[in-house]
Amino acid sequence: MSTQPAEMRSGAGDGEPILVVEGLEKWFAVGRSLLAILRRRPPERILAVDGVSIHLLPNEVLGIVGESGSGKSTLARCLVALYRPDSGRIVFDSVDVTEASGQERRDLHGRMQMIYQDPFTSLNPQMSIGAAIGEAGRVHGREGDDFVYELLEVVGLPRSFAGRRPRALSGGQRQRAAIARALAVQPEVLIADEAVSALDVSIQAQILNLFSQLSDDLGLAMIFIAHDLAVVSHVADRVAIMYLGRIVEEGPVDAVFRTPRHPYTRALLDAHPDPYALGAVDETAPISGDVPSPLDIPSGCRFRARCPYATDICETDDPVLEPVDKPHRVACHVLPFGTPAAS
Amino acid sequence: MRTLAWAGRRAVGLRGEAADLLRQAQTERRWSNVTLGIGIAIVGALAIAGFFASLIAPADPNALDLTQRLLSPSGKHWMGTDPFGRDIFTRTLYAIRLDLVVVLIITYVPMVFGMIVGALAGYFRGWVDAITIRVIDAFIAFPFIVLVIAVVAILGPGLKGVYIGVLAVGWTLYARLTRGDMLVLREQQFILAARTLGYSPRRVILRHAIPNLIRSNLVFSMADIVLNLLLLAGLSYLGLGVQAPTAELGSMVADGQSFLLQAWWVTTLPGVVIVVLGAGFSMIGDSLADRLGQRFGVVG
Amino acid sequence: MMSTAAPQADQLDTTSSPLLTIQGLRIGFPSLEGIVLAANDAHLTVGQGEVLGLVGESGSGKSVTCRAIVGMVPHPGAVLGGRIDYDGRNVLELSKAEMRELRAREIAMIFQDPASALNPVFTVGHQISEVLRLNAGLGRSAARSRSIELLERVGIPAPDRRMSAYPHELSGGMRQRVMIAMALAGEPRLLLADEPTTALDVTIQDQVLRLLEDLRRERDMSMILVSHDMGVIGTAADRVAVMYAGRIVEVAPTDVLFSRPDHPYTRALIDAMPQLEPGERSALRTIPGQPPDLLELGSGCPFAPRCPMARDECAEVSMELTPVSPAQLSACPFARSET
Numbered sequence: 001m002s003t004q005p006a007e008m009r010s011g012a013g014d015g016e017p018i019l020v021v022e023g024l025e026k027w028f029a030v031g032r033s034l035l036a037i038l039r040r041r042p043p044e045r046i047l048a049v050d051g052v053s054i055h056l057l058p059n060e061v062l063g064i065v066g067e068s069g070s071g072k073s074t075l076a077r078c079l080v081a082l083y084r085p086d087s088g089r090i091v092f093d094s095v096d097v098t099e100a101s102g103q104e105r106r107d108l109h110g111r112m113q114m115i116y117q118d119p120f121t122s123l124n125p126q127m128s129i130g131a132a133i134g135e136a137g138r139v140h141g142r143e144g145d146d147f148v149y150e151l152l153e154v155v156g157l158p159r160s161f162a163g164r165r166p167r168a169l170s171g172g173q174r175q176r177a178a179i180a181r182a183l184a185v186q187p188e189v190l191i192a193d194e195a196v197s198a199l200d201v202s203i204q205a206q207i208l209n210l211f212s213q214l215s216d217d218l219g220l221a222m223i224f225i226a227h228d229l230a231v232v233s234h235v236a237d238r239v240a241i242m243y244l245g246r247i248v249e250e251g252p253v254d255a256v257f258r259t260p261r262h263p264y265t266r267a268l269l270d271a272h273p274d275p276y277a278l279g280a281v282d283e284t285a286p287i288s289g290d291v292p293s294p295l296d297i298p299s300g301c302r303f304r305a306r307c308p309y310a311t312d313i314c315e316t317d318d319p320v321l322e323p324v325d326k327p328h329r330v331a332c333h334v335l336p337f338g339t340p341a342a343s
Numbered sequence: 344m345r346t347l348a349w350a351g352r353r354a355v356g357l358r359g360e361a362a363d364l365l366r367q368a369q370t371e372r373r374w375s376n377v378t379l380g381i382g383i384a385i386v387g388a389l390a391i392a393g394f395f396a397s398l399i400a401p402a403d404p405n406a407l408d409l410t411q412r413l414l415s416p417s418g419k420h421w422m423g424t425d426p427f428g429r430d431i432f433t434r435t436l437y438a439i440r441l442d443l444v445v446v447l448i449i450t451y452v453p454m455v456f457g458m459i460v461g462a463l464a465g466y467f468r469g470w471v472d473a474i475t476i477r478v479i480d481a482f483i484a485f486p487f488i489v490l491v492i493a494v495v496a497i498l499g500p501g502l503k504g505v506y507i508g509v510l511a512v513g514w515t516l517y518a519r520l521t522r523g524d525m526l527v528l529r530e531q532q533f534i535l536a537a538r539t540l541g542y543s544p545r546r547v548i549l550r551h552a553i554p555n556l557i558r559s560n561l562v563f564s565m566a567d568i569v570l571n572l573l574l575l576a577g578l579s580y581l582g583l584g585v586q587a588p589t590a591e592l593g594s595m596v597a598d599g600q601s602f603l604l605q606a607w608w609v610t611t612l613p614g615v616v617i618v619v620l621g622a623g624f625s626m627i628g629d630s631l632a633d634r635l636g637q638r639f640g641v642v643g
Numbered sequence: 644m645m646s647t648a649a650p651q652a653d654q655l656d657t658t659s660s661p662l663l664t665i666q667g668l669r670i671g672f673p674s675l676e677g678i679v680l681a682a683n684d685a686h687l688t689v690g691q692g693e694v695l696g697l698v699g700e701s702g703s704g705k706s707v708t709c710r711a712i713v714g715m716v717p718h719p720g721a722v723l724g725g726r727i728d729y730d731g732r733n734v735l736e737l738s739k740a741e742m743r744e745l746r747a748r749e750i751a752m753i754f755q756d757p758a759s760a761l762n763p764v765f766t767v768g769h770q771i772s773e774v775l776r777l778n779a780g781l782g783r784s785a786a787r788s789r790s791i792e793l794l795e796r797v798g799i800p801a802p803d804r805r806m807s808a809y810p811h812e813l814s815g816g817m818r819q820r821v822m823i824a825m826a827l828a829g830e831p832r833l834l835l836a837d838e839p840t841t842a843l844d845v846t847i848q849d850q851v852l853r854l855l856e857d858l859r860r861e862r863d864m865s866m867i868l869v870s871h872d873m874g875v876i877g878t879a880a881d882r883v884a885v886m887y888a889g890r891i892v893e894v895a896p897t898d899v900l901f902s903r904p905d906h907p908y909t910r911a912l913i914d915a916m917p918q919l920e921p922g923e924r925s926a927l928r929t930i931p932g933q934p935p936d937l938l939e940l941g942s943g944c945p946f947a948p949r950c951p952m953a954r955d956e957c958a959e960v961s962m963e964l965t966p967v968s969p970a971q972l973s974a975c976p977f978a979r980s981e982t
Contacts, residue, residue: 067844068815080539110541122532126554135550136540170933171701178536185540200700200871202930205915209926227845230874234917234927257919271849272919275877275901286849289800290814364721368673 016094017055018221019079019112019189024052024088026074030295046294048074050245051088053321056189061215061222063236063253065229065268069291070242072225076193079223081109093188110140113182117194119174123166129177130162137184151180154218155210172203179210183218190214191223196231204231211235229272233257238327241265244294244302247321251328261330261337263287263307301333309336375630382626389620393439402430404437405588413606423608425598434590435613439620441585442592445502446571449509454564456510457517462548462556464518465525475518482515488574495583505575505584516567517560524556565628569621576617592617661688662833662865663712667725670707670716670889679937681707681720683889686964689833692863694856696880696897698870698912702934704889705869709835711735712867713750714742729833747778751826755838757818761810767794767821768806774828793824798854816847823854834859834866840875852879873916877901882970885909888935888945890962895971905973908946944975952978 030044049071056062066072077083079090081097090097097108116122123132133148149159155176166174175195182190192211196204212235215222226232232239233253240250241264249262260266267287289306292298301319304310311334319331392399401419408428416423422431464475482490494508528534529552537547576593578584585591592613599609670682681704689695699705710716712727712734727734729749737745746752754760762770768790775786787806794802797820810818819839826834836855840848856879859866870876876883876897883900885893885908893906904910914928932949944950947957954977964972967979 067846082535082538106541109539114536114539116532116536118532122536124533124537124551124555127551135542139540139542139546172933181536181540200934201873201912202700202915203933205917205927205929208917209929212926228917229845230917230919233919267846269919271846273848273852273872273874273878274919275874275897276918286853287846288850290816290847291844364671364719364723365673365678368675368719372675 015058018058018093019054019056020089020091021052021054021075021079022089022091024049024075024078024090025086026071026078026083027086044295047245047297048294049078049085052242052245052247053088054240054247054250056221056223058188058221059215059219060238061211061224061236063232063239064223064225064242065227065232065239066242067227067268067291069244069294071245072242073193075242076114076191076223076225079109079189079191080112080114081105110185111187112189112191113185113187115175115179115182115190115192115195118198119171119178120166120198122178123174123181125166128163128165129157129169129180132177133162133181133184136181140185142184142186147184151183154183154214155180156206170203171199172206175199175203175207176210179207179214183214187220189221189223191225193225194227195224197226197228208234229257229268230274241268244291244297246302246331248303248332249328249330250321251325255325255328259337261324261328261335262303262332263309263334263336264303266337267306301331309334375633378626379630382623382628382630385619385623386627389439389616389623390443392436393443396433396436396440400430400433400436402433404429404434404590406430413602413609415606416608416612422612423606425595425609426602426606431595431609431612434595435592435616438590438592438595438613439616441590442572442575442620445505445575445585446568449506449513449575450564450568450571453510453513454517454560454567457514457519458521458553458556458560460514461518461521461523462525462552465522466529466544466548466552468526472522475522479515479519479522482512483519487512488577491574491578492581492583495578500583501586502584505578509571509574513567513571517563520559520563521556524559525552528552528555562628562632565624565631568624569628572617572621572624660691662691662693662730663687663689663867664728665708665712665725666728668708668711668722668727669724670704670711670720671723672720674938676938678723680723680889680940681937682711683940684725684962685886685889685891687884687891687894689865689867691832692859692865694859694866694868694879694881696868696870696876696883697886698873698876698883699886700871700934702888702937703886705871705886706837708886709752709837709867709869712833712835713746713752714739715752746829748829749831750833750835751829751831752835752837753819753822753826753839755841757815757822757842758810760822761818763810766807766809767813768808771806771821771825771828774825778829789828790824793827794821796827796858797821797824798850799824814847815843816851819843819847819851820854823851823858827858830862832864834864835869836866837869838871839868841870841872848875855879873912885912888937888940890945890974891964892946892962892975893971893973894964895967895973899968899971903968903971905967905971905978906946906975907950907952907978909973910978911949911951 025047026049027045027047030046052075054062064072064075074083078085085098092108092111095108097105100108130148133151134145137147148162152159152161157173157176157180161169161173166177169177196207199207208231211222211224214220224232224235236253238251239253239256240247241256241262242248243264249256249260249265256265257269260269271286287306287308292305298305300316301310301314304314307314313333317333319333321329321331323329324335406429411424411428412426414420414424420430420432422435425431425434460475464472490512491508494511495504498504498507534547534551537551575584576596579591579593580597582597585594587594595613596610599606603610665685665687668682668685669680671678671680685704685708687695697705697709707716707720711722714734716722722735729745734742734745768787771790771793772786775781775789776783781789790806791802794805799805799817799820813821839855840851843851852875855866858864868876868880880897882894882896884891885906887908893900893904893909900909901913904913911928911930915930917927930949935945935948943958944960944962947953950957960976962974964974965976967973
């Protein structure tokens with residue numbers, strides 16, 4: 001699978017999905033006041049991820065975009081077993097991870113690895129880069145030191161860096177080291193959670209190129225989580241837009257970004273600061289208001305309070321993610337920008 | 344590149360305000376180094392003297408000679424003799440050895456135990472944490488010394504009582520400190536990363552978390568050592584700690600107190616040793632806190 | 644172009660009347676190995692009613708330069724040289740009391756993290772009223788009604804009720820609006836905005852940038868917008884100064900900078916920016932290497948070690964800003980001949 005030519009990438013629709021998530025829910029209990037406990041109020045819950053279904057094909061890069069509170073990081077943490085989902089299924093390589101037990105579950109999760117946002121805290125400050133990469137490999141049964149040097153080369157770090165502590169590395173170099181450490185486990189899926197958002201532009205470009213290269217050369221499937229649309233448009237094949245714990249639009253990156261169907265996606269694209277849109281008249285008013293508190297999710301469509309196109313049905317009925325065009329799915333009653341047939 | 348770098352440093356120039364700025368930063372740093380040096384010199388010198396007591400000491404620490412009672416300091420008896428005619432210099436050397444060993448034990452055994460308990464509580468949270476924190480709170484609610492004295496009173500005076508008493512109570516402060524740090528640390532991305540890399544909890548805690556928790560514990564232990572030194576001396580002074588005739592700084596202070604007006608040296612000189620030793624540990628602790636504290640900030 | 648004793652400053656002055664002029668600013672931080680120059684001979688002007696974007700990567704000195712204007716260089720740094728003229732006065736020579744006066748009435752500042760810039764134990768209303776009472780000398784009730792007006796102006800819904808809210812009860816975007824309201828309390832003529840939208844979501848960032856733009860027009864206020872984000876700078880600034888390793892390497896009107904960047908560093912920054920172009924999976928152009936260690940900087944161009952156009956002369960080149968085209972200044976004497 002690692003020999004798959006790069007041209008095949010855009011048509012990465014072939015093959016069985018390596019990862020399927022169905023109806024995933026994760027909620028968090030909110031700390032209760034003493035008074036609330038005395039009054040026997042039921043504990044309040046925040047639904048961080050509210051019924052999300054996604055799938056990931058081999059060698060595909062799925063982008064997940066959302067603002068804070070959208071649940072995108074919680075979703076990622078459920079996938080790598082940092083959180084235990086409260087409902088729904090995670091099927092990895094045809095095995096239901098949520099039902100697997102003990103060692104099998106750990107092994108399955110080990111085949112999905114995460115790259116974290118902050119390269120300054122994602123490496124143990126007490127450990128040399130080489131020791132960190134070596135440990136990850138050896139825990140998963142690899143022997144010797146050769147793989148450490150190979151991985152350093154893969155991520156573009158000189159061999160001499162094996163002996164260095166994270167403190168002696170710059171942000172971009174640390175992020176490379178963190179990627180090498182994740183690769184030491186020989187994962188099939190790489191999950192990058194805002195992995196370039198803490199980096200300077202010039203370094204960000206280097207790491208983005210590295211991710212693209214890894215997906216091309218090693219045939220890794222990747223879930224790329226970010227708030228920056230441009231970054232996602234650059235690496236992803238397919239993209240899912242999340243809002244308040246739900247996916248509101250999903251489809252090939254080209255379709256979603258060029259012909260967005262959901263008003264929220266449209267708003268995100270309009271708000272994206274683009275210096276080359278300079279002279280262009282901003283005909284759309286910016287969407288107003290903040291993301292509602294997850295404690296107080298509106299009835300019906302969650303976006304309706306900020307949506308300029310909301311109608312009566314949006315207040316009462318919760319829209320479902322439905323296909324508007326074959327692979328392009330949207331959760332919107334109104335579809336104000338028409339359907340593909342119309343455009 | 345090297346020459347360019349050097350030129351750069353020179354080009355910046357150490358003139359006027361820039362020089363003041365640099366000098367100020369260097370002075371602060373140097374002062375901390377001096378403090379550390381003095382502290383280490385004091386503790387080191389006393390420790391060496393204590394550990395070679397049997398070689399250095401001019402006399403037998405417990406040899407009674409009632410004809411030589413309460414002699415003032417002289418060439419033969421550098422620190423004079425006590426009411427039983429024993430050489431105080433000799434006894435002080437042996438007492439330093441005893442006190443250092445006991446103090447290190449009653450400081451670092453609880454530290455290690457407390458660190459492990461705190462790390463487990465902070466890492467696993469849930470009921471492990473709930474029970475631990477209740478136990479710690481219960482211990483901390485009582486005054487430390489009263490609790491130790493109670494344990495000693497039950498077990499009877501002597502070093503055994505001191506060990507058990509201090510070990511039973513001393514770990515709680517370390518456990519609480521470590522638990523708090525661990526709650527922060529477990530959300531750090533490198534701990535999350537270790538978990539997602541499939542490491543066992545044992546490995547995550549021992550290999551990844553603990554090395555990052557040691558610093559704050561060490562800084563705290565430097566203050567704790569001083570307190571434990573005074574505690575040991577205090578208990579012995581009260582007759583609850585080290586028993587006669589074994590030489591211990593606190594009990595030596597007690598030995599001379601009824602002769603304070605005739606023979607000041609019997610009480611005062613061992614007392615001075617306690618103060619100097621305590622000051623030495625404090626100096627080390629302060630300057631270590633300056634350094635480790637800053638570095639710990641990166642993690643916590 | 645006028646010719647006076649300070650040619651550089653005048654060349655930079657592309658606006659009618661500069662409100663603020665920075666010349667040869669040097670800011671140093673002591674470290675064990677020597678002095679780190681966070682700003683090294685930096686030149687800037689800000690015209691009346693103009694938004695100057697100050698862009699650079701972390702460690703470029705953009706924030707520190709901005710803070711020096713209001714005398715708030717973080718400890719243990721200090722201004723080592725140069726001058727900052729605001730409305731005809733060198734602010735570096737002001738006494739502490741005069742500087743406070745300047746901060747109260749002339750120059751306001753907003754920060755990246757509105758969560759920590761507001762005091763968590765006081766209500767929003769209390770904090771805005773306090774500014775108004777201290778700086779504008781208003782009475783209690785006048786301060787209250789003026790606070791409500793300000794909150795309303797910055798787009799906070801139900802401002803009279805929000806007066807009694809504590810900072811933690813507000814979202815990040817709302818907190819930044821409160822910060823802006825507080826900054827407006829003294830009717831400043833210059834607003835320093837240090838990464839004001841970096842901690843905010845895209846849709847909220849858009850709202851806040853629009854608000855700042857409206858306020859600037861309404862009050863003919865000048866603004867320095869510090870950001871690492873070329874996108875934010877490109878949409879919100881009239882003119883852009885690009886900073887690298889403590890030096891200004893290029894200054895140009897925004898459209899010129901993005902369409903005809905001159906300095907190789909500016910070009911590289913623009914090329915490294917991912918564009919919203921789905922389907923274009925070509926590799927981004929990157930800048931090789933790492934930003935320089937500010938301690939190891941010699942004379943010459945600090946970007947030379949990473950520059951694709953570097954040549955031997957770069958080690959001795961003076962980093963003087965020279966005109967490339969009207970209103971565009973660049974510190975690289977070689978780039979323009981190569982394109």
